[in-house]
Amino acid sequence: MTEEFGFAFENRYRLPALVFGITPATARVRVTDDELLVRFGPWRLRTPLANVAGTTVTSGYAFHRTAGPAHLSLSDRGVTFATSSRRGLCVSFVEPVHAIEPTGVLRHPAATVTVVDPEALAAALRR
Template identity: 45%
Template sequence: MAAHRSAFRFDPPFRLPLALLGVRPETSWVTVDDEAVEIRFGPWRLRTTRGNVTGAEISGPYRWWRAIGPHLSLADGGVTFGSSTATGVCIRLAAGVPALVPGPWLRHPAVTVTVTDPDALLGVLRAPPVG
């Protein structure tokens, strides 16, 4: 399959604060291909194999203080890369991966992203990899 790239949805009130963190539309996206899922959210990055994805679901809407920017969930240790309070996609992982801090110490079992077309990303993540 050709790589599918999803852009983040940026709600207007949060554009400037996120830009101050280096999170802008040109520095933020989700790419999925047959081998990997890669997320860039300004200076933050998450990469995992497609085989590590165990599920995905649409979630939201969110409260702005829980969704905007990079966030660690105290409930499950998941990470949120949020630029909108609208819906997003929660991607569950078999093995946790680092994203918020450098190094192997903090690993996240899930990641939520607020992309412009959650249904399209969900469809790509649920489709079996080719090959």
């Protein structure tokens, strides 16, 4: 079984996202029987569901820190895939994952995704 979640595109995020190839067609989160897959334009995150440690619904992201490409938090190395400032889901991992640079050297302990229904994604990750 596969569940797919689209990103919530706030109007002011559309142009900065488009510059990096991020559109509703290229930004999705997919949960399969055994994997979490995030596609955000050219960026990808893929990890086994067994690597998901937990989730938290978060909100109130600063536009200047989230619009455009995937973002790295300098404080905790988390990655943010944002198309809205309103709300999203922070997914924490048992083992950090790679997502925003091709060599896999940089690993992230958590990823935030601004999907349309964060609660439904959290429920899918708990199954």
